[in-house]
Amino acid sequence: MRMKHLAIVAALVLGLTSSAFAGQKIKIAGSTTILPIMQRVVEAYMKANPDVEIAVSGGGSSNGIKALLDGTTDIAMASRTMKDKEIKMAAEKGMNPKQVVIALDAVIPIVNKSNPVNDLTIDQLQAIYAGKVTNWKEVGGKDEGIVVVSRDTSSGTYETWSHFVMGKTRVFPGALLQASSGAVLQAVAKNPRAISYDGIGYVDNSVKPLTVNGVEGNATTAKDKSFPVARTLQVYVDGSVSGAAKGLIDFILSPEGQNIVEEAGFIKL
Structure with missing residues (x-):
């Protein structure tokens, strides 16, 4: 009987919990x-x-x-x-x-999987997004033009990139603006010449993540802030x-x- 009583009480408690916010x-x-x-x-x-x-x-x-x-x-x-x-x-x-x-998050630069570039410095990223570096060969890649992909200005990821990478320099008008993190990923995955950036949770094997200043973006480097674009x-x-x-x-x-x-x-x- 005692076990049955306890079961009834437990059921009542669960009922109250599930309906507390009804x-x-x-x-x-x-x-x-x-x-x-x-x-x-x-x-x-x-x-x-x-x-x-x-x-x-x-x-x-x-x-x-x-x-x-x-x-x-x-x-x-x-x-x-x-x-x-x-x-x-x-x-x-x-x-x-x-x-x-x-x-926590790390905003990671991403390129197409066919791109041989593995690492870029903050200065190189800023020059690319300012439109000053326009060919991949200038940063150790193939002799082909760079297609710059960016989040739109209503994005917090855009604001983060502007703060940590661009400083007072503006993203140049020729950048292709995307309205979502998923759209950024698809744009880079489909274009061998593209570069963009995305939150760590979106970066998958459809693209190639780059290190920044030789530092990989991961949980450890985001927590200790050794990765330059952590937030x-x-x-x-x-x-x-x-x-x-x-x-x-x-x-x-x-x-x-x-x-x-x-x-x-x-x-x-």
Whole structure:
């Protein structure tokens, strides 16, 4: 009888847990870099909380932050930190955005698998993206023109590349802009002369990753910051998050959530 009683109590507790957030809806938007992490996390979270409705969309870090400030999303995914002007805009609206770092990342230069180049320095990458170096032979490759592929300006990955690689130099107008991390990967995989950059979770065997200043981008070099283009991945919420949204963020930061980060190809905290 005691075992039966305990089973009933356990069932009641589980029922309360699964229905604690019943009817709550969460909107998540922003970084396409974080998108594969969030999609996996949301799938696992909704299995445990089937009564919660969650909508996830990309669009880029800037668009995600804008949506948060406009009140059209609950959680903004961002592969860069908020800019001063965005923080000021939030303050003017009476908002208090909170940053929650959920993973680490290395933004890795990628080329076509047929390209013999293995390593580029920050200076060489900057010269290529500024349009000053236009032939692969200038950096140890074949005698053929370089096709520069870049993320679009609403992307946090673009902002990261601008900060760590370009500095005050602008990406030249001839660069082919792509709207998502996946599109970047496909563009480089299909073009033997192309170069671009992508978050570590997207880089697969369809392209060739390059070392930067002789350093490979991986979990160790991202954590110790020896890789020159390492960054945090974060979400933003307005003020003190609560309810199902807090439950989701707590889940991302839990050991199970961090394992999902790693399974998605990114670097857990």
